[in-house]
Amino acid sequence: MKYEHRIIEPKWRKHWEEKPINQPAEDKPKYYCLDMFPYPSGSGLHVGHWRGYVLSDVWSRYKVLQGYHVLHPMGWDAFGLPAENYAIQKGEHPAVCTAENIRNFKKQLRDISAIYNWDNEVNTTDPDYYRWTQWIFVKMFEAGLAYEKEMPINWCPSCKTGLANEEVKDGGCERCGTEVTKKNLRQWMLKITAYADRLLNDLEKLDWPEKVKKMQADWIGKSFGAEVDFKVDGREQSIRVFTTRPDTLYGATFMVLAPEHTLALELATDQYKAEVEKYIFDTSMRSSVDRMQSKEKTGVFTGSYVLNPFSGEKMPIWLSDYVLIDYGTGAIMCVPAHDERDFEFATKFGLPIKQVIAKDGEVSELTEAYTEAGIMVNSGQFNGMDSEKAKEVISDYVETQKIGQKTVNFKLRDWVFSRQRYWGEPIPIVHCPKCGPVAVPVEELPVRLPDVKSYEPTGTGESPLAAIDDWVNTTCPKCGGHGKRETNTMPQWAGSSWYFLRYPDAGNDQALADPEILKKWLPVDMYVGGIEHAVLHLLYSRFYTKFLFDIGAVSFEEPFTRLFNQGMIGKNGAKMSKSKGNVVSPDELVENYGSDSLRMYELFVGPPELDAEWDDKGIDGVYRFLNKFWNLITENIGKNGQETKESLKLRHQLIYEITERLNTFRMNTIVSSFMEYTNKLTDYAKKEALDQKTMETMLILLAPLAPHIAEELWEQMGHTVSVFENKWPEYDKELMKEDSLNIPIQINGKMRGMISVPADSAKEFVLETAKAEVAARLEGVTLVKEIYVPGKIVNLVIKE
């Protein structure tokens, strides 16, 4: 007898839609389980997307059975480049394709019967939604956190838009891989750096994978040190550098400025002017990728000197592109003895190397930079001091001598927030010749995205919106005079940085969400999604949440309490993608095997946090299992089996296995446990019919994984309410115990036999039985030691 997934799955899908399993109740605690929402692409969902969605659905259903009222919503990250590019390619308006794609995605999502709260659906392109995306921007503008700046930014020549630093990977565009160039553009920036410390410090509160926390911490890149002024020889001017190693100040023998440094040209003496000019020009022509790849040091001497405030020595000033203009002060003091890069530079250009830290206080011939801590030498009054201590002492000294100050530096840069593309939220700003940039009053939001004839990117640094004169020209909200609308749009991240706040109160037209409702549901208890957003979406969302906390719009500072990153699914050794032609669509699998089988295979394919290889044959295994399971239960319904010691034991062992593995997110082993125990119970059922309670327990445990089959069998057992009305069963360790134990016997750590003894046997008895079992091997040897680990193993140590 085969189970008919084509009949029972639609039946229960319909049933759950009419009577949701996840009913609110006064006394139920809340649980907010969230998936990273997809952008609705034209190719639909593939089995890789399903993996995360199945995980979160299993988790949600488990939480329902544990008595929580679960919020498990879904929505659409529908603005942005992918949607727009797809629309351009199809020659349809993005709004049209997006709506169509959403319909398709929704149908697919329904097919796994994920218990999404569709009443709470959000769509970032809905004006009722992006009204609040714009509202947040206005609030940031009012707080001085959104500002305009003209500066060289990362520009993708293929996407024809500016990018945030976070969107550049290996010198290429995060979306399309095209090499990023620099372009001088007027930009809207968000001052995420104002939150650097909080974004860093609060990481420790989060139950997130260490890897993601570390990636964010490295991205924020906080380092402690000092800024120190070096007087230019023969001038009144001085140059400020940042260093994390004030302990090496005595060893600074030269200085290097970034070629873009404002003083670079000015410092060049007549003799060196031409060379300096050439170097500055050459550097400006090099691409960032080129600069990144060749680490061979280049540089040029300016002819000028600074004076080392500690040693008093004259230090030549050089220019080199290994010094970055946008970190620290764009100038460094060079200590070749104790910094690898400086050592390389000094060696190449024949600059002096002066050791000021030595391992044991003994100066030695350096063949490479000594970068570790040690004892101070050649450092005047600080000689003999531990260098770690000297960091502190010399920093203090710098401050008291008023030649600098202790400083903290971050790698994090402000967020380039404007995009020169059509399909995004208009930035709600009017440029007034008299008042400057003025925010559109919040009661006039949303600023709707107008229709436009050509929504293709212009590539000029202007967005397509700039071509719509009657939209661009407007009145200044402040003075009523003529003004022009901002024509840049927001990046895709704008809508996704706060969507999790909208779900619990998706229809609210008074605020982004009701504070009381937010208080109830937020923060998100479990957030499931891919690792690719480690420093993009996840950092931006944390920043938005902290800002909204500061203006009193929300009452918590971190949006996602727990994060789980599922691994990617690949095929033929590659990530699934349309271009590689290795995409496996779930639709056919649902049709042929049913959603229960697909769900279980998604779990069974491998440890959820690791990447996995899709095996087309693999789903056969879980399909066979579900058939076996079906047969086992249907054959035992109505047989009136009685509970036995054996069935009670197996039942409690099963509850234990499933519960513990669920709690630790070892989903692949849940499926194997289920298979194992189904095999055991099938053997058992050959002798003795399964009792009611055992069968019911099996169904409740299976329900989160394979809800349709569990629900159907539950009904066939005679129940009239859903299997999800049950409480998750509990196990009793006493009842799990075996009557007899199989104890392996080792001699000198090698397996030599096996005995079976009653579970409560005394040590002496076990050892005697064990020795009798391997008696032949004990003849003529000395027994040195007898080890018995209760219930586990016997090891006899002998000497020949």
Added chain:
RNA sequence: GCGGAUGUGGCGGAAUUGGCAGACGCACUAGACUCAAAAUCUAGCGGGAAACCAUGUGGGUUCGAGUCCCACCAUCCGCACCA
């Protein structure tokens, strides 16, 4: 270069955290059923004739190591001149 993760049969992977390595499944082999095939069922399935050898390699700790420690190799990921 720096940092992190991973490494177990033909394949995906288990191993109660130091105690029977290879659970569970895929693939494969043989048998049953069938005119035949599919499906299903039964049995087998790391290597070796065996003693034994096997968890990337080499050491170490331990009565006992896939698990702990040291060194190395390979693969993947992140960062990449951040002073």
